[in-house]
Amino acid sequence: MKPRFLLLALALAAAFSVVAAVALGPVRIPLGEALTALVRPQAGALYSTIVHQIRLPRVLLGFLVGVSLALSGAVLQGVFRNPLASPYVLGIASGASVGAALTIALGLAGVFSVPLGAFAGGTSAVAAVYTLGRPKGRGPDRLGLILAGVALGAAFSAVTSFLMFLTAGDRRMAEILFWTMGGLGRAQWSHIWMLLPVTGIAGVVLWSLGRELNALSLGDEGAFGLGVRPQRLRLLLLSLTTVLTAVAVAFAGTIGFVGLITPHAMRLLVGPDHRRLLPTSALAGGIFLVWADVAARTVMRPAELPLGILTALIGAPFFLSLLRTRRGGEMG
Amino acid sequence: MRISLQGIRFAYGGREVLKDLDLEIEPGEILALLGPNGCGKTTVLRHIAGVLTPASGTVYLDFQELTALRPRILARLLGVVEQDRRPGFAFTVQELVEFGRLPYVGRLGRAGPADRAAVARAMDLTGVVPLAGRPIDALSGGERQRVFLAMALAQEPQVLLLDEPTAHLDVQHQLEFLGLVRRRAREGVTVVMALHDVNLAAAFADRIGLMGWGAVLAVGRPGEVLTPQRLKEAFGVRCAVGTSPATGTTYVHFLPPTPVRRREGRVLVIGGGGAAAQLLPPLAQQHEVCLGVVAPLDSDYEVASHLGIEVITDAPFSPVSEGALIRVREELERSDEVIIAPVWVGPGNLPVVAALEASAVPAKVTIVDPEGIADRDFTGGEAARLLRSLIVGGARVASAQEVLAQRGTSD
Known part of the structure; x- marks a missing residue:
């Protein structure tokens, strides 16, 4: 498929997914009514209220979180020249979990305090990995960063588990557990207004760095030979993806697999050129998460499944099937 | 640029x-x-x-x-x-x-x-x-x-x-x-x-x-x-x-590395026209070798330059120059051993043989196949006479195989 058509198709699919996801839920709204409510909101009307107060912020948050995670994953797979890298490779998820768990355990849980704690925890974790993952007196290298991410990630998970152990039997433990499984249940319009500019700006900047990201896949010396300063570019890319991921995680918890499989699947469709890969991955990630959330809301109605469970359940088999179809040597 | x-x-x-x-x-x-x-x-x-x-x-x-x-x-x-x-x-x-x-x-x-x-x-x-x-x-x-x-x-x-x-x-x-x-x-x-x-x-x-x-x-x-x-x-x-x-x-x-048990000593080989071609490679593995007196383009010269052997050269198709003879005499002084390959001797290179006969310590000299000199002598018997004189003085006589075999066993 021509990448341009794929992009157009994905944009249309994204628009349709938002409308459809707004219509689906415990109260089923006919598609036409949902569209009307979206386009012409009427104060006081039942559907209009459900759509604008409850469903739309949730669907949009899901879309933006999916976009952010898939973009981060695509960029980090490029930075690490490894299609198995995820947005969480530098320990951001475990760091954010510690931040959120600490906020909850200290009894400070609130609409903004938990996201703030998660954001702080996630970004500090990456800063720690970036500082510790380099040989003395030199710039960070890929392997060092990945290993430091693994090591610190394990330590942070232990801290989260310890906090859950301390709060066992308490409402706070359930809250921590729920947060770490990820979900869009607490979506608010204010979240959208904070996430939208970050995702938008980071997305455009990352896309503009696509050619340089391509050059980076030749290794540091290869990239330098094409006029790119690899250390500087890597720092810029890691900073952007860290903010992008941290904001997403702050509002939705640690949702796995979107950032790992979406770029991988899109690479099979449009090839590894990041100028094409980044926009398609972003849209596909958003769509995926919107539908995963529809499933989370509906499969066990009226109960709601944590979103992280669903993405992993859908993602893992899909990912394994991709692994089996890849050409030899691609992971090299 | x-x-x-x-x-x-x-x-x-x-x-x-x-x-x-x-x-x-x-x-x-x-x-x-x-x-x-x-x-x-x-x-x-x-x-x-x-x-x-x-x-x-x-x-x-x-x-x-x-x-x-x-x-x-x-x-x-x-x-x-x-x-x-x-x-x-x-x-x-x-x-x-x-x-x-x-x-x-x-x-x-x-x-x-x-x-x-x-x-x-x-x-x-x-x-x-x-x-x-x-x-x-x-x-x-x-x-x-x-x-x-x-x-x-x-x-x-x-x-x-x-x-x-x-x-x-x-x-x-x-x-x-x-x-x-x-x-x-x-x-x-x-x-x-x-x-x-x-x-x-x-x-x-x-x-x-x-x-x-x-x-x-x-x-x-x-x-x-x-x-x-x-x-x-x-x-x-x-x-x-x-x-x-x-x-x-x-x-x-x-070339493969030289044997560790390298035999010391400097050998002057009198060659020319390919007479020394077979002798030079094995000798060069065991000794410091000098070849004289040959002209560039001579087949012995080619072999020697391949091996990185020192060569006393002179102009082709002309009598040996005084400069080359001086170098031959110097080499005779320095060398521990002199090997005369089965060369053709004509008026051009006769002075080299004469110089050997006049100044070499005959005990240092080995003559390869002196019997064949009859066929290789273009000096009316003068070359044969000089070789005989060397043999009488104590020079050894050997075939090419013997020259090399002797080294193989004593090595």
């Missing part, structure tokens, strides 16, 4: 790799860097590429300090091909060659007609057009190197830096790749390449920089630089150097 490295010092960790290295590369020439592993060839290339910054010293590109140039400007001047490069993802050949335009197109620009033309030309020159849509990881080593050469050429560089570009290629692809490079050089591109293969370097380079332990030992035309002495100094290996009859270029033949 002229490249000048002045007083470059560089160390990896604590290990000093370049020690005050100077090197001048002329515009449009192909300079091959040769030297043993770890001597700093790649480090030199990485300094010219701007990847490494010297601890002290300066690299100039056309008299401009390299460190003053931004990476993007450098990328328009220099194209680099490494030994083997494996991109993290399976980009297509077309995409990879287009990467070469990054220094021109930049972050947000669009590729224009000039960019497309440069890519098309680079792909055409390297013959990768039929591969355009193939992913790089589906290509053979030779095809991959041509793709990366195409990427470098798409940068429209004035300098090509090649680091062991043919190390993983078979013979056909080595020649093909370096042929492509040479054609670029003839269009004015300056080429600096590190090579392992001495003979490839000799065949394709205009000049050779022979490196050893962080410094340039010698720079010059292949025939000037590739001498047995220098190659021994750089690689620690004995070799014979000649001229390839097929291409007319300098050709180096590396």
Whole structure:
């Protein structure tokens, strides 16, 4: 498929997914009514209220979180020249979990305090990995960063588990557990207004760095030979993806697999050129998460499944099937 | 583009790799860097590429300090091909060659007609057009190197830096790749390449920089630089150097290491006309050997120069000169042993035999096959008389086999 058509198709699919996801839920709204409510909101009307107060912020948050995670994953797979890298490779998820768990355990849980704690925890974790993952007196290298991410990630998970152990039997433990499984249940319009500019700006900047990201896949010396300063570019890319991921995680918890499989699947469709890969991955990630959330809301109605469970359940088999179809040597 | 490295010092960790290295590369020439592993060839290339910054010293590109140039400007001047490069993802050949335009197109620009033309030309020159849509990881080593050469050429560089570009290629692809490079050089591109293969370097380079332990030992035309002495100094290996009859270029033949139980002693071999050809290689393995008196183009001379043996030469088809005789007498003094090969003796070289008879200690002399002198004497019996006189004085008589066998057992 021509990448341009794929992009157009994905944009249309994204628009349709938002409308459809707004219509689906415990109260089923006919598609036409949902569209009307979206386009012409009427104060006081039942559907209009459900759509604008409850469903739309949730669907949009899901879309933006999916976009952010898939973009981060695509960029980090490029930075690490490894299609198995995820947005969480530098320990951001475990760091954010510690931040959120600490906020909850200290009894400070609130609409903004938990996201703030998660954001702080996630970004500090990456800063720690970036500082510790380099040989003395030199710039960070890929392997060092990945290993430091693994090591610190394990330590942070232990801290989260310890906090859950301390709060066992308490409402706070359930809250921590729920947060770490990820979900869009607490979506608010204010979240959208904070996430939208970050995702938008980071997305455009990352896309503009696509050619340089391509050059980076030749290794540091290869990239330098094409006029790119690899250390500087890597720092810029890691900073952007860290903010992008941290904001997403702050509002939705640690949702796995979107950032790992979406770029991988899109690479099979449009090839590894990041100028094409980044926009398609972003849209596909958003769509995926919107539908995963529809499933989370509906499969066990009226109960709601944590979103992280669903993405992993859908993602893992899909990912394994991709692994089996890849050409030899691609992971090299 | 002229490249000048002045007083470059560089160390990896604590290990000093370049020690005050100077090197001048002329515009449009192909300079091959040769030297043993770890001597700093790649480090030199990485300094010219701007990847490494010297601890002290300066690299100039056309008299401009390299460190003053931004990476993007450098990328328009220099194209680099490494030994083997494996991109993290399976980009297509077309995409990879287009990467070469990054220094021109930049972050947000669009590729224009000039960019497309440069890519098309680079792909055409390297013959990768039929591969355009193939992913790089589906290509053979030779095809991959041509793709990366195409990427470098798409940068429209004035300098090509090649680091062991043919190390993983078979013979056909080595020649093909370096042929492509040479054609670029003839269009004015300056080429600096590190090579392992001495003979490839000799065949394709205009000049050779022979490196050893962080410094340039010698720079010059292949025939000037590739001498047995220098190659021994750089690689620690004995070799014979000649001229390839097929291409007319300098050709180096590396020889197995000399036995450790090396027999000392200096041997003067009187040869000529191929009489000493069989004796010289085994003798040269065990002794310091000097051959006299032969003319250049003599077949014994060829053998000796291959072996790196010292030769007392003289003009062909003329009587032995006084200068050559003086050297023969000096050698007689210095040598521990004198071997007279079964040479043809005529009026031209009779004075050499006479000098032996007059001044040699006969006990040092071995005459190979003196019986045959009857057929090889063109001096009316004078040569035979001199040999007899030597034998009477105590010179030994042996066949060629005996001369060598005697060494084999006593060794």
